[in-house]
Amino acid sequence: xxxxxxxxxxxxxxxxxxxxxxxxxxxxxxxxxxxxxxxxxxxxxxxxxxxxxxxxxxxxxxxxxxxxxxxxxxxxxxxxxxxxxxxxxxxxxxxxxxxxxxxxxxxxxxxxxxxxxxxxxxxxxxxxxxxxxxxxxxxxxxxxxxxxxxxxxxxxxxxxxxxxxxxxxxxxxxxxxxxxxxxxxxxxxxxxxxxxxxxxxxxxxxxxxxxxxxxxxxxxxxxxxxxxxxxxxxxxxxxxxxxxxxxxxxxxxxxxxxxxxxxxxxxxxxxxxxxxxxxxxxxxxxxxxxxxxxxxxxxxxxxxxxxxxxxxxxxxxxxxxxxxxxxxxxxxxxxxxxxxxxxxxxxxxxxxxx
Numbered sequence: 001x002x003x004x005x006x007x008x009x010x011x012x013x014x015x016x017x018x019x020x021x022x023x024x025x026x027x028x029x030x031x032x033x034x035x036x037x038x039x040x041x042x043x044x045x046x047x048x049x050x051x052x053x054x055x056x057x058x059x060x061x062x063x064x065x066x067x068x069x070x071x072x073x074x075x076x077x078x079x080x081x082x083x084x085x086x087x088x089x090x091x092x093x094x095x096x097x098x099x100x101x102x103x104x105x106x107x108x109x110x111x112x113x114x115x116x117x118x119x120x121x122x123x124x125x126x127x128x129x130x131x132x133x134x135x136x137x138x139x140x141x142x143x144x145x146x147x148x149x150x151x152x153x154x155x156x157x158x159x160x161x162x163x164x165x166x167x168x169x170x171x172x173x174x175x176x177x178x179x180x181x182x183x184x185x186x187x188x189x190x191x192x193x194x195x196x197x198x199x200x201x202x203x204x205x206x207x208x209x210x211x212x213x214x215x216x217x218x219x220x221x222x223x224x225x226x227x228x229x230x231x232x233x234x235x236x237x238x239x240x241x242x243x244x245x246x247x248x249x250x251x252x253x254x255x256x257x258x259x260x261x262x263x264x265x266x267x268x269x270x271x272x273x274x275x276x277x278x279x280x281x282x283x284x285x286x287x288x289x290x291x292x293x294x295x296x297x298x299x300x301x302x303x304x305x306x307x308x309x310x311x312x313x314x315x316x317x318x319x320x321x322x323x324x325x326x327x328x329x330x331x332x333x334x335x336x337x338x339x340x341x342x343x344x345x346x347x348x349x350x351x352x353x354x
Contacts, residue, residue: 039303045120049134059216061354063135064197065109070132072106076158077293078179083158085294088124093157102163105201125151129291133307139196141313142218143280146288148300166241166253170262188268189286192279195222198354199251202242206235208353209251215354220318223272226260229328249351266332274339276316323348
C-alpha cells in the first residue's frame with residue numbers, strides 16, 4: 001500500500017497525464033457528426049449532389065464542370081479592378097458575367113447548381129465551392145479540399161476581363177493571377193485541376209474530350225502529357241486557345257502548352273510528375289486560398305469534415321502513353337533532369353469524350 005507521504009506525488013502525476021475530454025461533435029443526419037452544428041446542413045447537400053448530380057459519386061462531366069466553376073467565380077477578384085471573389089456572383093449575376101468570353105461554357109453548370117442552392121437555402125458562393133470540393137473528391141487520388149461555409153448571398157457582378165483565357169499571353173496570365181494574390185508556382189498548383197478536365201467550347205465538334213488520358217483520376221498524367229510533342233489537332237483543326245496534341249482524342253489548351261515550357265513555371269510543372277502527394281498538397285493549399293478570395297474568413301465556419309475522402313489511385317507514378325517515348329518529351333526545366341518513365345503497354349493511346 002502507498003503511504004500517505006506518497007499520495008500527493010501520485011495525485012500530481014495523475015494530473016500531469018490527464019487527457020482533456022474530446023470536443024463534443026454535433027450530431028447530424030444519418031448518424032453523422034460534424035465539428036459544428038452549422039455544418040450539418042451540408043451533409044444533406046452532399047447526399048443530394050452525390051445522388052442527383054454526380055451520378056452516384058462519379059468523377060464525370062458534372063464533377064469536372066463544378067470544379068471549373070469554383071475558379072471562374074473566385075478568380076474574378078482584383079484589389080484594383082474590383083470583383084468580389086468567391087461570392088457566388090457568377091450565378092447571381094449570370095446575365096452579366098456570362099457576357100465575358102472567358103466564361104463561355106459555364107452556363108450549363110450554373111443553371112444546374114442554381115436550383116439546388118435555392119432548394120437547400122444556402123448561398124451561391126458556398127454552394128459553388130462545396131460542389132467543386134465534392135466533385136473532385138469523387139476522382140481517384142483526389143484531395144479533400146477545405147470548405148468554409150457562411151458566405152453572404154449579397155454580391156455584385158464582377159467586371160469582365162478578370163478570368164484568364166487559354167489564348168492569353170503567359171505574361172498576361174501570370175500578371176492577372178499575381179493581381180489576385182497568386183505566385184507563378186501557385187498558378188501551376190491550381191492547374192492540377194486540369195488532370196480531371198475536358199473541353200466543350202473551344203472545339204464544339206469534339207465536346208467532352210479530356211486534357212489527359214485519365215480524366216477520372218487526379219494524377220500527374222496531365223503534367224507528363226502536356227510536355228509531349230504535339231503532332232496533330234484532335235478535332236476540326238486549329239482553334240483559338242488550342243495547341244497540337246500528342247495522340248488522338250486528347251485536347252491541349254494553348255495556355256497549358258506554354259506554361260509547361262515557360263522558365264517561370266516549368267520546374268514546378270515537372271516537379272509534380274514524380275510526387276503525387278506534393279501535387280495534392282499544393283493544390284489543396286492553393287484552392288483553400290482561392291476559395292476565400294474576397295471573404296472575411298473570421299465569419300466563416302470550417303466544414304471541411306463534410307467533404308468525402310477520395311478513392312485511392314491504383315498507381316501514383318505516371319507513365320508515357322502507349323505509342324510515345326522519352327524522345328517525345330519536351331523537357332523544359334533547366335534545374336532538374338526530366339525523370340525516366342515507363343511506357344504504357346499496348347497500341348497507341350487514344351481517349352474518348354467523357
